[in-house]
Amino acid sequence: xxxxxxxxxxxxxxxxxxxxxxxxxxxxxxxxxxxxxxxxxxxxxxxxxxxxxxxxxxxxxxxxxxxxxxxxxxxxxxxxxxxxxxxxxxxxxxxxxxxxxxxxxxxxxxxxxxxxxxxxx
Amino acid sequence: xxxxxxxxxxxxxxxxxxxxxxxxxxxxxxxxxxxxxxxxxxxxxxxxxxxxxxxxxxxxxxxxxxxxxxxxxxxxxxxxxxxxxxxxxxxxxxxxxxxxxxxxxxxxxxxxxxxxxxxxxxxxxxxxxxxxxxxxxxxxxxxxxxxxxxxxxxxxxxxxxxxxxxxxxxxxxxxxxxxxxxxxxxxxxxxxxxxxxxxxxxxxxxxxxxxxxxxxxxxxxxxxxxxxxxxxxxxxxxxxxxxxxxxxxxxxxxxxxxxxxxxxxxxxxxxxxxxxxxxxxxxxxxxxxxxxxxxxxxxxxxxxxxxxxxxxxxxxxxxxxxxxx
Numbered sequence: 001x002x003x004x005x006x007x008x009x010x011x012x013x014x015x016x017x018x019x020x021x022x023x024x025x026x027x028x029x030x031x032x033x034x035x036x037x038x039x040x041x042x043x044x045x046x047x048x049x050x051x052x053x054x055x056x057x058x059x060x061x062x063x064x065x066x067x068x069x070x071x072x073x074x075x076x077x078x079x080x081x082x083x084x085x086x087x088x089x090x091x092x093x094x095x096x097x098x099x100x101x102x103x104x105x106x107x108x109x110x111x112x113x114x115x116x117x118x119x120x121x
Numbered sequence: 122x123x124x125x126x127x128x129x130x131x132x133x134x135x136x137x138x139x140x141x142x143x144x145x146x147x148x149x150x151x152x153x154x155x156x157x158x159x160x161x162x163x164x165x166x167x168x169x170x171x172x173x174x175x176x177x178x179x180x181x182x183x184x185x186x187x188x189x190x191x192x193x194x195x196x197x198x199x200x201x202x203x204x205x206x207x208x209x210x211x212x213x214x215x216x217x218x219x220x221x222x223x224x225x226x227x228x229x230x231x232x233x234x235x236x237x238x239x240x241x242x243x244x245x246x247x248x249x250x251x252x253x254x255x256x257x258x259x260x261x262x263x264x265x266x267x268x269x270x271x272x273x274x275x276x277x278x279x280x281x282x283x284x285x286x287x288x289x290x291x292x293x294x295x296x297x298x299x300x301x302x303x304x305x306x307x308x309x310x311x312x313x314x315x316x317x318x319x320x321x322x323x324x325x326x327x328x329x330x331x332x333x334x335x336x337x338x339x340x341x342x343x344x345x346x347x348x349x350x351x352x353x354x355x356x357x358x359x360x361x362x363x364x365x366x367x368x369x370x371x372x373x374x375x376x377x378x379x380x381x382x383x384x385x386x387x388x389x390x391x392x393x394x395x396x397x398x399x400x401x402x403x404x405x406x407x408x409x410x411x412x413x414x415x416x417x418x419x420x421x422x423x424x425x426x427x428x429x430x431x432x433x434x435x436x437x438x439x440x441x442x443x444x445x446x
Contacts, residue, residue, distance in 0.1 A: 012232045016239055054224075083227035085273070087284035104231040105266045109238045 002120055005029040005046040007037030007063065008081070009055045013104070017050070017081075020109050021116070034058025038066055041073050048120045051098075053082040053089065061092060068097040077119050081112065150204045159197045166190035219276050223269045230269065233262045271403040275386060278410045285328040285414055292332070292364055292435065293322050296357055299336050303344060311349040312370075314340075317356040322364055325435050327415045332435075335408045336366070339431050342404065343370040346429070359437065363417070367432035374425040383421065384409045408433075 004026050008014045011032070018028045029044055031037035035057045041049060049067070053060035060080065067073045077099040082089075085103045093101055099119055102112065141151035148154050170190070174183050237259045240247050247255065277283045300314050307314045343353040347370035354369045375383060379390035387402040412419040412433045423429040 010228055010232065013228075013235065016232070016235045019239070083224055083231065086277070087282055090284075105227045105234065105269070109235050 003046040006050045007031045008052040034063040315352045343368040347372045363434045369430040375423040
């Protein structure tokens with residue numbers, strides 16, 4: 001069973017997306033802030049990380065940059081799932097090594113699930 | 122433009138109180154008024170200096186009066202600069218406010234969107250009678266998401282931060298897909314979508330997502346403001362330099378007066394307000410910005426209560442092939 005780490009501070013979104021992923025036979029690890037997310041990523045070595053950007057304690061940009069600098073986690077694909085979409089943010093995230101950048105409000109759950117499937121097929 | 126309008130807009134521009142009200146600043150902090158004062162001081166100073174110079178042959182008095190006037194002008198200039206600064210800062214604060222609010226709105230809107238999707242998918246959770254209500258909630262939610270997206274796009278346009286993601290695409294394919302997607306919406310308004318598409322139109326370089334947005338918006342408008350039991354014709358053709366796209370409907374049309382402002386931000390024509398309450402007045406403003414940033418032109422022709430055509434062109438060989446803006 002593939003492991004997905006979902007780092008998102010909004011509890012409702014965390015629950016909704018996790019349920020869908022579990023229903024499609026993924027194991028879901030949940031983190032409600034960047035610091036916990038980073039720790040789980042190092043300890044549990046997930047197959048994919050879904051990452052929000054605006055979060056308490058450690059934001060998504062910092063998490064992504066640390067993940068990509070760490071030899072043990074740099075290979076893990078990261079899908080950024082956020083509601084920010086300024087050109088600077090998109091550029092920073094893609095330069096830092098994110099696989100895909102999705103603006104939450106513009107995607108259905110079905111489409112998010114499809115991106116997950118495409119990334120860890 | 123009719124002579125009456127020309128005259129009225131000329132007098133409007135001379136009405137300083139009205140002009141300053143638009144900036145929401147007092148008369149003494151309004152650049153228009155301060156410029157007028159400065160001009161007046163300069164005329165008085167020149168005449169005064171001339172009189173002083175003629176009456177008193179003493180150069181020291183002339184120097185003294187010129188220095189005094191220069192100081193007054195310096196103070197007024199300083200106030201003008203400060204008032205411009207205040208207006209610029211207010212505009213920046215407003216743009217930041219829109220951006221923060223829009224991002225904050227997106228999170229709950231996403232939660233609602235995804236929760237409804239979960240409910241609808243899991244048919245056991247919801248009875249048949251409730252489904253239409255849920256669909257209405259979903260439609261309103263999608264409308265709010267579109268509005269927030271449009272506000273953010275306007276903000277980017279005004280900050281000159283709109284980044285086009287340019288790739289080679291087929292405007293024919295995008296248009297055909299849009300016509301397919303809007304068929305049902307047209308049918309509910311008793312309108313037939315008639316494609317007149319030249320299949321030999323070449324591919325071009327543009328931002329696919331944004332141009333799709335423009336095409337959907339223009340087709341949507343043509344249906345929304347078209348008369349029932351009439352066609353909406355969507356046409357694509359090309360010559361050696363550019364691709365021509367247009368959507369024509371039969372309907373209430375746009376008055377000459379409204380036509381002058383139709384591409385302005387937040388503007389909604391009188392006829393459109395009569396027909397449709399929905400609409401933010403942002404669509405055509407954004408469409409114009411996207412088409413122009415892509416190296417094309419956008420426009421319309423309209424005969425009230427007869428036929429209206431909105432059109433845009435795109436260069437076949439887009440010189441702006443790299444990311445710009």
